[in-house]
Amino acid sequence: MISIPEFYRGKNVLITGATGFMGKVLLEKLLRSCPNTKAVYVLVRPKAGQKPKERVAEMMSCKLFDRLRDEQPDCAQKVIAISSELTQPELDMSKEDQDTLIDCIDIVFHCAATVRFNESLRDAMQLNVIATRQLIYLAQKMKKLEVFIHVSTxxxxxxxxxxxxxxxxxxxxxxxxxxxxxxxxxxxxxxxTPKLIGDRPNTYTYTKALAEYVVQQEGSKLNIAIVRPSIVGASWKEPFPGWIDNFNGPSGLFIAAGKGILRTMRASNNAVADLIPVDVVVNTTLAAAWYSGVNRYSRPRNILVYNCTTGGTNPFHWGEVEYHVISTFKRNPLEQAFRRPNVNLTSNHLLYHYWIAVSHKAPAFLYDVYLRITGRSPRMMKTITRLHRAMMLLEYFTSNSWVWNNENTNMLMSQLSPEDKKVFNFDVRQLHWAEYMENYCMGTKKYVLNEEMSGLPAARKHLNKLRNIRYGFNTILVVLIWRVFIARSQMARNIWYFVVSMCFKFLSYFRASSTMRY
Incomplete structure (x- = not known):
């Protein structure tokens, strides 16, 4: 079979969701690793007074595309913005643009979706299901279409x-x-809505299941493949390690933990954290289109589904995630942390609510009181409330484990040439989790919070200050508690005097030992 870059040579590609996290990485990888791609059409809606072309130009000026711009200075000329609103009838696309796509598109990557777990059912259906159906209808008219890739979950x-x-x-x-x-x-x-979604946790997973069925039924005459990534995280290797540009999913929780705001979370330490690097998903997606396109005449026209996951081949658990996140942020702290990073994962209902009260709400309340006293607006309780909402949305996924079959994904990997395996690597068995998690955490610091590495010394100094404050507070608290007990109990007094006398004896012995001469 021809190589992946050769397959994309001279092809016109359509991408939906190109301004989203995965869409950006897909666009960058396609242009960089398949430089002979003829053109990439991206469906973009006007936003905040910006025209689609302006949004694409701004997107391609970000750091993600630095490597591509260095290697291919004229790459932006291949990217053609098409004004479209996927939630509107006929995708709110002009007749001229529709005709252009119908005449020239060879490959479609449908990445657009609402990934909000708390989206209303109507809105989730509109973007995840109805828009998908409309795109299928458009794809059916495309004269040169070779393959349609639907990105699910x-x-x-x-x-x-x-x-x-x-x-x-x-x-x-x-x-x-x-x-x-x-x-x-x-x-x-x-x-x-609760009755409809049944035993699914949210409208996102519910509508993505419906979308898969729509793709299967409405696109029965098309050459279709479905890619199902699990929890998409920062990049593993490309275009550079740790790229992430949003607070979605675990990224926001990692930042909250690094800031010392997140102190406890309901999760099972032994549950599999099925994180998948975004570049692994993109490489799988590009390879899936290649395989379906190259073999479109030699295999039955049934939909190939690829479970793009890590749990079955390179399992990683939430307890390990917590350890690596906290250890990374202790070595490389975020600026202006609220408290020293420390997170306690628990699946016990009572313990969880105890830690919420003691480690989240009480410090936030006291800090807001301090802000009021100093004439500033209180904000920490609002932050904690937003954090708790995010935690509740992710609780289902951090408390359960699943087993995904990966036969098709493994088959796809085996079909790649040695060179393609290097360039489009999606073998997660090679993923070293400790290194990946450190890069992920540092990516949130550098690319989401835009913190410079030159600020690390000051951040470490601030963290040491927080440590000293904590030790001082704990010492005072222990002394006060003991004083209360000493005033009321003879036994407590005896224990107190015994501990104090032992401390003095130890100090005396230490001083005597240090001054001995031989």
Whole structure:
């Protein structure tokens, strides 16, 4: 078979969600590693007064594209912005743009989705299901289309513990649900949402499951593959280690832990943390399109599903995540930390609420009191409230484990040439978690918080100051507690005097030993 770069030679590619986290990395990798790609069309909506072309130009000026700009200074000329709003009828695309795409597109990567776990069912259906169906309709008209790649999620079927590489029957007929949503008001939709999603944790996983079925049914005449990544995290290697540009998913929790705000979380230490680096997902996606495109005439036209996960081949657990995050941020602290990093994971309901009260709410309340006294606006309780909402949304995924079948993904890897395996590496068996987690944490510091490494000495000094404050506070607290008991109990007094006398004896012995001469 031809190589992956050769497959993309002269091809016109369409990407949805190109301004999102994964979409950006996909665009960068495609242009850099497949330099003979003819053009990449990206569907972008106008936003905040910016035209699609301006948004794309701004996006491509960010650090993610530095390496690409160095290697291919004219790369931006290949990227063509198409004004489109996926939630609108016919994707809110002009007739001229539709005709252009119909005439020239060879490959479609559908990455656009709402990844908000607390999205309303109506909005999640609109972007994750209805928009997908509309894009399928457009793809069916494309005269040169070779392959359509739909990016789903490994948690689309999280109501199952064993997940195969197949499209499962939907919990409800998507067409009937779409028709019903058309006449329901928002209050009715919100009321029936818990009943509809059933044993799934949120509307995101529910609608992604429906979207897979829509792709299978509506795109039955197309050459389609589905890529299911698990929890997409910072880059492993490309374009450089640790690239991350958002607070979504675990990234926000890592930052909260590094700042010393997150002190406890409901999670199972032994549950598998199925993190997957974004560049691994992108390489899998590009390889999946290559394989389906090259073999489109020699294999049955059934949908290939790729579970892009790490738990089955290179498992990593939430207890290990906590250890590496805290140790990294203690060595390389974030600036202006609220407290020293320290997180306690627990699956015990009572312990969790105890730590929430003692480690989250009490310090936040006291800090807000201090801010009020000093004439400043209180903010820490609001921050804690937002943090708790984020923790609740992720609790389902940090407390459970799943088993994903990876046969198709392993098969895809075996089809790559030695050179393609190097350039488009998605072998997670090679992933060293300790190194990856350190790069991930440092990526949140450098690329999300925009903190310079030159500020590390000051950040370490601040962390030492917080440590001394903590030791001093704990010492005073212990003394006060003991004094209360001493005033009320003879036994407590005896214990207190015994401990104090032992300390004095030890100090006397130490001083005598240090002054001895032989």
């Amino acid at each position: 490994a948690y689309a079927n999280c109501n199952r513990k064993q997940i195969e590489e197949m499209v499962y029957p939907p919990p409800v007929d998507p067409k009937k649900l779409i028709e019903s949503l058309a006449w329901m008001d928002d209050s009715l939709v919100n009321n029936i």
